[in-house]
Amino acid sequence: MTKPKIFIDGESGTTGLQIHSRLNGRDDIELVSIETSKRRDATERAKLINAVDIAILCLPDDGAREAVSLVSSLGVKILDASSAHRTAKGWVYGFPELNPGQRQKIANARFVSNPGCYPTGFLACVRPLIAKELLPSNFPITINAVSGYSGGGKNLIQKYDSFHEQQTTATSLYPYGVYGLQFGHKHVKEMHEYSGLASPPLFVPAVGDFEQGMLVQVPLPLWTLEHPPSGKVIYDAIADHFQGEKFVQVAPLADATLLRDGTFLDVMALNGTNIVQVFVFANDNTKEVLLVAQLDNLGKGASGAAVQNLNIMLGFPEELGL
Template sequence: MTKPKIFIDGESGTTGLQIHSRLYGRDDIEIVSIEASKRKDATERAKLINAVDVVILCLPDDAAREAVSLVSNSPVKILDASSAHRTAKGWAYGFPELNRGQREKIASAQFVSNPGCYPTGFLACVRPLIVEDLLPRDFPITINAVSGYSGGGKSLIQKYDTFHEQQAGVTSLSPYSIYGLQFGHKHVKEMHEYSGLASPPLFVPAVGDFEQGMVVQVPLVLGNLPQPPSGEMLHKAIANYFQGEKFVQVAPWRDSSTLRDGIFLEAIAVNGTNIVQVFVFANDTTKEALLVARLDNLGKGASGAAVQNLNIMLGLPEDLGL
């Protein structure tokens, strides 16, 4: 039986290297690579793109759009890890756990877009509550999140790595810095599109002085609702929604064993996995709750999700290589 051929366009980047390392050594697929000197040669790239079964795009958005324009062989499938096509018409959204039937959409699609890391955590928290009518579609949602600096691409990684190597001088890096202060972060559109919310959420991202890992926090002020749901109701809805899912794990209600010292929720606890953990914290007396997702921004937030989607697209067991 012929092995499916996979071409990672942009395999030298952070996500591309991670995907390659997860796929390397598998005997059920064949990885096709381009010569380093021809990585920007459109003719050579087009030749490879149309000669394989699946192309995984690990490119900046504009380059990803250009790569799709090179497709002339209709059977080839595209899995785009950039943000270029996450809400584009004709593209399946690559979060298999999002809805019932989402896996089937991914399996049958020619074009699949990998979700963003922040949206993956956010949707795992909020989507079930909208679907189950525990939160109205017009509920005002805010998101506070922090990611390791590997989520910022090559330039930010280099900046942090250089600083850590030097550990001296007048320049220092903050342990925690918020950004996106002009609003309109590119992830907001997919958060809005797939959450079921009537309006876009307000998103405030941050970068921490650690390489990878992330937490996504969604605070809920429930007192203005006619019938505020209890924390246990929120937890039950999310747990039921993802029941049986291997890669979305909902922490037990009022169980602090997944926290350091029973108190601290660390961002790096699931690094190296393809898991997103969801937590529900609540105070029913004050009618407030906090939803938290924890994931590896390079795992379920990028390369792990890509491998999961690739397996689905090829009709292979979903957890191969994960």
């Protein structure tokens, strides 16, 4: 039986390297690589893209759009790990657990866009509540999130490496940078599109002094609602939405209670996995809930999700390579 051929366009970048490491050595696919000297050669890239079964794009947004313009073969499928096509017409959003039927859409699609890391955590928290109408679509959502610096790609990694090289024992400090302060972060559009919210959420991202790992926090002031649901109702809705899912897990409500009573939630606990875990913290007396998603920004937030989508597109078991 002929093995499906896979080409990673941009395999030398952060996400490309991670995907390559997850796929390299698998005996059920054939990885096709481009010569280092020809990585910027559009003719050679076009040749490879159109000669494989699936091309995975690990490129800046403009590069991804250019790569799609090179497609001429009707037989090739495209999995784009950039943010260029996440809300584009004709593209399927690659979050299999998002809605019933989403997996089948991915399996049938020719063009699939891998979700962003922050949106993955956010949508895992909020989409079930909007879908079950526990939150109105016009609810004013805010998001506070922190990611490892690897989420910013090569440029941010180089900045952090440079920062640490310049520090001395006497002046060493741990940077925590809030960014996106002009608002309109590129992830907001997909958060809005796939959450079911009537208006875009207010998103405040930050980068911490660690390489990878992510926490996405969504506070819910339920006292603003006429009939606020209890924390248990919120929890049950999310747990029911993801029942039976392997890669989206909902922590038992008891765990959330223990954490609230003084244990820290480790931002790096799920590094190296393809799992996003959702926590529900609730106080029914004050009618407040905090939803927290914990994930590896390079795992379920990027390369792990890409491999999961690739497996679905190939008709393979989702967990292969994960």
